[in-house]
Amino acid sequence: MEAIIGLTLGDPAGIGPEIIVKAFQDELLSINNRILVIGDAELLxxxxxxxxxxxLIHSVTSPEEGWYQTCTIDVLDLNNVSEALPMGKPSAEGGKASYEAIQKAVELALKDKVAAITTGPINKQSLHLAGHHFPGHTELLGHLTGSKNSSLMMEGNSLRVILVTTHLPLDQVKSQITEENVLQSIRLTNDWLQKYVTDIPSIAVVGLNPHCGDGGIFGLEEIKFILPALKIAQQEGIQASGPYPADALFQRVASEKYDAVICMYHDQGMIPVKMNGMGVNITMGLPILRTSVDHGTA
Structure with a gap:
């Protein structure tokens, strides 16, 4: 019997409910998977x-009650969205509902009631209005699972990208490029790839500055932090190399068969992934398996 996957509704005022219903119109989704949606049944x-x-929307109170059949969406009903919720707008109610769905999904995963979770898109403004001040899913999931070192990986069309820093203003990125943070990203990436992809992963690490600082002319982060982190990782037996200039590296990723690329900040890594096609958001470093869409609530 197939394992159950928990699927959170996302922000109820966004496109999460719509894309879930449309996804279930594909009978192959229901035939090949046992999916439990977590959220408000009446909204769905x-x-x-x-x-x-x-x-048919089938409301349940536990994963065991699901029918998991075609033309049916099994919903673990949280009954937490009013009919008056304004669509397409951030709100505290939407943020509260989003948080509660994620919280319940994590609880089920930690109890092995679901084998993995997939999260619908949330609105960070709504989350903050509800009093949950997390930059995004990655940090929230780390908090809920008690994970000290979690990180985002984007995967699409054989390209995997990891970010040393995620949702930070650019003027704060530089202070977070430290030997410790870069090394942590390399180790997390290597561990995840060994668990799910290959025994001996090949990891490329890009620099922060133009031309990797060009010997210190355009910045010292490569010399002071990135190279030392790489050397420690290599001494630990990790097949990591770099730092490479980002503009040159992504032209070579496909031909050189890197299993993953570690980037220093958000747009440095996200632009190549999204130009390569729609991707999957994966959280490394959690005690549970979590994936998500790579788009927002629209």
Missing amino acids: KRTAKQIAPEI
């Missing part, structure tokens, strides 16, 4: 009535 019923009335 209203959504299905508008765009896919043939789909």
